[in-house]
Amino acid sequence: MSLQSQQSTPDFPVVSINRDKLMEDIHYTAQWGEGERWGDSPTDIGMARLALSDSDKLVRDWFMEKVKSYGCNSHVDEMGNIFAIRPGKKEGLPTVMGSHLDTQPAGGRYDGILGVLAGVAALRAVHEAGIETEYPIGVVNWTNEEGARFPQCMMASGVWAGATDVAQVHQIADIDDPNAVVKSELARIGYLGSTPAHWTATPLAAHFELHIEQGPILETSSQCIGAVEGVQASKWFTITVTGRDSHTGATNFENRSDALLTSAKMILRSHQVATQFSSLASTGLLSLKPGSTNTVPGVVNFSLDLRSSEDRNIDEMEKILREDFEKIARDEDVASINAGCTRGRGCTVSWKVDSDAKVANFDKECIECIEKGSEALFGQKAASLTRRMYSGAGHDSVHTSTRVPTAMIFVPCKEGLTHNPAEYCSPEDCGNGAQVLLNAVMRYDMLRSVKARL
Amino acid sequence: MSLQSQQSTPDFPVVSINRDKLMEDIHYTAQWGEGERWGDSPTDIGMARLALSDSDKLVRDWFMEKVKSYGCNSHVDEMGNIFAIRPGKKEGLPTVMGSHLDTQPAGGRYDGILGVLAGVAALRAVHEAGIETEYPIGVVNWTNEEGARFPQCMMASGVWAGATDVAQVHQIADIDDPNAVVKSELARIGYLGSTPAHWTATPLAAHFELHIEQGPILETSSQCIGAVEGVQASKWFTITVTGRDSHTGATNFENRSDALLTSAKMILRSHQVATQFSSLASTGLLSLKPGSTNTVPGVVNFSLDLRSSEDRNIDEMEKILREDFEKIARDEDVASINAGCTRGRGCTVSWKVDSDAKVANFDKECIECIEKGSEALFGQKAASLTRRMYSGAGHDSVHTSTRVPTAMIFVPCKEGLTHNPAEYCSPEDCGNGAQVLLNAVMRYDMLRSVKARL
Structure with a gap:
């Protein structure tokens, strides 16, 4: 898949992701929470960035600064979720790209991280192209998706969606230190925000999430984009x-x-x-x-x-x-x-x-936006390179899908390996995923505007 | 199986075991090394008589005294094996009944113990009947058959048979105390004998061992005597x-x-x-x-x-x-x-x-003596009550069989349960086994005499 230029004439503004910058961000931010070395190359090092640790604070600080430079206003809710919103032409809810910056203790450089940094790359592309979207767009970093340090997976997106109660979740303790609970650690690293962690307090128009597949299906079938229809x-x-x-x-x-x-x-x-x-x-x-x-x-x-x-x-x-x-x-x-x-x-x-x-079923229109986004990138080859599929693992999108239109994009990861220092997604696949993510968001934004005019 | 009297006219002197005294001995000696209680009856208590412990010393002392009172001369070898020999009419090697008095830490009252105490009951029967056998007969208590405290199963019969080296085995340590080795513990309890632990130093004519089956086959088939052909x-x-x-x-x-x-x-x-x-x-x-x-x-x-x-x-x-x-x-x-x-x-x-x-195959003549011994007890019913079978577990007889004619007698144990406090062999089965054991020894003794005259 060496198709790096847009190949068709889509019905939405096409802005190219700077793929090199995306990879730079992935490897630069990996300094915060370096894990186990698994190979000889300078980037053959896994990640151990546990939620609300010092390294999580440092990567959040980097994130806040970056998105500000791309014209975003950010706010943090009482679960430490960060919502970075770039205004559009019109007032309205933002279409966001969300995932998580925390990792497993023996994790890799892509699970969650790719989804957030691809969002950052998308904001950069739009900002540097001087484009004003129809409605706001943004990036969300959800707290403690992994549930590794505080044992509840998809913790903060679950609170936002109303699936769990904030007061109870605030008291979940570090698995190794009963005195370090979610709320105290949020305060310690300076990310205990004042906005209620709830979908009514920070409403969203739609949620798109780019993620490595964490399985071998795309790699085995030589495909490169999964338009994820839901979670099994x-x-x-x-x-x-x-x-x-x-x-x-x-x-x-x-x-x-x-x-x-x-x-x-x-x-x-x-x-x-x-x-x-x-x-x-x-x-x-x-x-x-x-x-x-x-x-x-x-x-x-x-x-x-x-x-x-x-x-x-x-x-x-x-x-x-x-x-x-x-x-x-x-x-x-x-x-x-x-x-x-x-x-x-x-x-x-x-x-x-x-x-x-139960099955989480994603939004049909969001899924179509992903497919159209893949077409915009791959042209006629998109049909063979893209597959509809279900996710076997849970993601923050499971929770967002209960409240707002949601879909996910999968990209291949080598041998399906994940939650492992050697987890790997090629620069090409990272770039393809980020481009399809941005394309999908641009199309969704355009469709909202078209619908509003009807 | 309530056939407690001899039913046929066998070709060897028949002497009746005192079945009540046998059960008395089993439960009396269980005071040394009492284990876990598993039921309400006074004898519903398991055994924890580890080899060369204080309780092993006490039961050995009891054994030495008993066999002396039945006319035996005893000697102890450098592995603590006790050979109690009752002289016969003629000089010659003794036909012995052997097993072990040690138990598992959560063991029962029959595994090993029945074999030794049935031997004691046999000596008592012969002694009280005033019978002089053709050749010497006797009882052997083999040290540490279980391998529970000193981790080598059938330890001292293995040394006797030349399968393992005495100097090496003497240094095997208590699994919980590296300072307590076999030799020091033998000396401590007063059972480090001077006779070399070797089949050439204490030669035997034959070895018969009564043991609970430790499996469910006899019980399931409503049979009561196993004539054991060997060990799988x-x-x-x-x-x-x-x-x-x-x-x-x-x-x-x-x-x-x-x-x-x-x-x-x-x-x-x-x-x-x-x-x-x-x-x-x-x-x-x-x-x-x-x-x-x-x-x-x-x-x-x-x-x-x-x-x-x-x-x-x-x-x-x-x-x-x-x-x-x-x-x-x-x-x-x-x-x-x-x-x-x-x-x-x-x-x-x-x-x-x-x-x-490899398979241990027992001696054909010894096996036939057991079958004849069962016929002497059960008469015509013996054929349906007795079965030839292989042992699934190892026993001291595996080692003796490499040096002298050997066979084993199995009696049923409830539900095949063994190495468990609730291990159980009924008084009737204990008595039947002891009687067949004595009958087999008497027949073997008679056959030796007949052969010598040929």
């Missing part, structure tokens, strides 16, 4: 299989209640069922008791993470798996999983629901 | 499956290298193959990395414990599983295990051999 539903369970400890040498198969063999069949079955539904089922945690080479495990706990772009698939998969796991626990056959096995005495199975997030 | 071969492996960590929401099945799903298929496959070979395959340990609900595991380690009563089955199962695990790792189908699955990117698999114990 996910439902998390802890499954407990209870059998009976027994001696591996002295207990024949017929007399076993093997909780691990039973769990292995369930994990396999969940994969089969998810395949049927073009959905996902995953087990990332598994623990067993008592844990000895010569003892058949009596108890196994494992996590089951079901995901789908349709809520009803989650419901149906859960229903089927609850029935099938009962049968598997009784050592009855399901889908030939018991073929060639010796039937034992069976186990029991119980389920606990750990979380249940 | 076992080979232990650690299997490592290496895939790639990835996000459970953002990584589609096609792009995963799921080390846990792959391991689940391998565990299922090992069970199928063991079923084909009428053998056993078990996984008692499994750990994974990184361990997070929303991360597909990149690395899984699991134990694989193969057992069979034929060495060649172990070899063949290993061969098949090494080939099949390679295919499963590459996400190729084996025995339809992949039916209904989505093929991913595959993993790699590696094997480490942790231990390799």
